[in-house]
Amino acid sequence: MKHIARKRFGQHFLTDTAIIDSIVDAIDPLPGQAMVEIGPGLAALTQPLVERLGHLTVIELDRDLAVRLREHPHLNVIESDVLKVDFRAVSAALTDKPSAPQSVSSPLRSSHSDGKLRVVGNLPYNISTPILFHLLDQVDVIEDQHFMLQKEVIDRMVAAPCTSDYSRLSVMLQWRYEMANILFVPPTSFDPPPRVDSAIVRMVPLSTPPALDVHLLSTLVQVAFSQRRKILRNTLGRWLDEQGFSGQFDLQRRAEEVPVIEYVEAVQSLMTQAKSNA
Numbered sequence: 001m002k003h004i005a006r007k008r009f010g011q012h013f014l015t016d017t018a019i020i021d022s023i024v025d026a027i028d029p030l031p032g033q034a035m036v037e038i039g040p041g042l043a044a045l046t047q048p049l050v051e052r053l054g055h056l057t058v059i060e061l062d063r064d065l066a067v068r069l070r071e072h073p074h075l076n077v078i079e080s081d082v083l084k085v086d087f088r089a090v091s092a093a094l095t096d097k098p099s100a101p102q103s104v105s106s107p108l109r110s111s112h113s114d115g116k117l118r119v120v121g122n123l124p125y126n127i128s129t130p131i132l133f134h135l136l137d138q139v140d141v142i143e144d145q146h147f148m149l150q151k152e153v154i155d156r157m158v159a160a161p162c163t164s165d166y167s168r169l170s171v172m173l174q175w176r177y178e179m180a181n182i183l184f185v186p187p188t189s190f191d192p193p194p195r196v197d198s199a200i201v202r203m204v205p206l207s208t209p210p211a212l213d214v215h216l217l218s219t220l221v222q223v224a225f226s227q228r229r230k231i232l233r234n235t236l237g238r239w240l241d242e243q244g245f246s247g248q249f250d251l252q253r254r255a256e257e258v259p260v261i262e263y264v265e266a267v268q269s270l271m272t273q274a275k276s277n278a
Contacts, residue, residue, distance in 0.1 A: 012122075012190040012191070012192060012193070012194045013041050013042050013044060013190060013191050014041070014044045014045060014122055014148070014185075014189060014190055015044060015189065015190060015191045016185075016188070016189035016190075019183075019185055019189045020044055020045055020048060021048070022183055023045060023146070023148070023183065023200055024045070024048045024049060024052070026146065026182050026183060026200060026202070027049070027118075027120055027146045029049055029052040029053045029118070030052070030053070031052065031053060031054050032053070032054060033053055033118055034057075034091070034094040034095055034116070034117050034118065035049065035053055035056055035057070035117065035118040035119070035120065036056075036057045036058070036059060036087070036090060036094075036117050036118070036119050036120070037049065037056060037057070037058045037059070037119075037120050037121050038058075038059050038082050038119065038120070038121030038122075038123060038131070038147075039059070039060065039061075039082070039121050039122055039123065039124060040058040040059075040060055040065070040069060040121075041060075041062075041065060041122065042065070043068075043069065043072070045120070045122065046058060046069075046072075046075070049120070050072070050074050050075065054074065055074045055075070055076065056074065056075055056076070057075070057076040057077075057078065057090065057094060058075055058076070058077055058078065059078045059080060059082050059085055059121075060077060060078070060079060061079070061080065061081050061082070063079065066079040076094075078090070082131055082134070083127070083130055083131065083134050086138075087117060087119075087135065087138040087141055087142070088138055088140075088141050090117065091115050091116065091117050091141040092115065094117065095115045095116075115141060116141060116142065116143035117141055117142055117143060118142075118143050118144055118145075118146075119135065119142060119144075119145045119146075119147075120145070120146045120147070121147055121148070122147075122148040123147050123148065123149055125149065125150045125153075125194070125196070128147075128149050128150065128153055129153070129169065132147075132157075132173065133172070136172070136173070136176060136214075137214075139176060139177075139205050142205055143205075144202065144203065144204045144205070145177075145201075145202070145203040145204075146182075146200060146201070146202055146203075147200070147201055147203070148185060148198055148199070148200050149198065149199065149201060150194075150196050150197070150198060150199075151181075151184065151185075151196065151197040151198055151199040152196065152197075153169075154181050154199045154201045155181070156169045156170055157169055157170060157173050157174075157179055157201060158170070158174075158179045158180060158181055158201070161256060161257055161258060161259050161260075162256060162257055163256070164256075166256045167225060167228075167256070168221050168222060168224075168225045170260070171217075171221045171260050171263050172217070172218060172221060173203070174260045175209070175210065175212075175217065175260050175263070175264050176205060176206060176209050177203045177204060177205055177206065178203075178204045178206060179201055179202065179203050179204075180201070180202050181199050181200070181201055182199075182200050182201065182202050183199060183200040184197070184198075184199050185197070185198040185199055185200065186198075210264050210268065211268070212264060212267045212268055212271065213267060213271055216267050216270060216271070217263065217264065217267045220236070220239070220263060220266060220267055220270075221255075221263055223235055223236050223239045224236045224255040224258070224263070225255045225256075228254060228255045228256055229254065230254070231251065231252060231253065231254060232251040232252075232253055232254065232255060232258070233251040233252065235255075236249075236251065236255070237251040240266075243270055244273065244277075245266070245269065245270060245273070246269075246273060247265075247266060247269030247270075247273075249262070249266050
């Protein structure tokens with residue numbers, strides 16, 4: 001029986017074989033690597049990945065699709081909302097770590113022992129940003145990420161300062177990842193076709209990320225971009241004064257004009273002040 005795409009899950013199934021081949025080539029999966037696919041759907045991307053990897057773990061919320069996927073001998077199926085998945089536990093289960101919890105243990109173990117996962121997927125557009133932040137919270141077990149997303153979202157993820165796409169999302173991801181838009185995917189590549197253009201983003205965690213309080217960065221950036229057309233003196237400046245900020249920060253700019261590193265340095269300055277005042 002043909003599976004009907006469900007709007008509540010944001011399902012759009014990839015059908016363009018040329019695009020699928022290009023995506024798999026860009027991911028470049030190697031035998032034995034620990035890889036997790038989010039939202040495998042009808043396995044259009046899943047099957048060519050399995051053929052290169054030997055085995056694959058997939059996360060699928062749709063019960064009917066999960067039943068189908070379990071029939072595949074080389075898949076480990078996690079039937080769950082991805083926002084509830086503990087990727088650290090999955091990493092431990094799929095690698096040689098002895099601390100793997102029984103609840104997620106799998107016979108499909110990777111020959112790699114560094115405990116890092118490669119994560120791929122065609123993310124539901126209606127919850128793509130929450131998924132990105134869920135993975136950000138567990139980035140220590142991630143080797144890289146390749147996702148299909150709405151092109152508009154990827155444009156904001158990779159945007160440079162002083163552009164209209166540069167936003168809170170840009171800062172909150174760029175402080176931790178190297179990212180690139182690597183492939184355009186038109187609506188005609190899907191069934192049913194979405195009403196937006198799509199693209200593939202590559203996200204590689206920085207090997208030596210800056211030490212900072214992520215929640216403090218999130219608050220600072222949210223305040224800065226709350227009224228992006230205003231000079232920061234009128235928004236972020238007041239908030240920094242409330243925090244007793246004594247560092248250097250040019251508030252005669254708009255939020256979109258500030259490079260990521262300067263937001264990071266402002267947070268680090270606040271952290272240093274908090275320690276000295278403790």
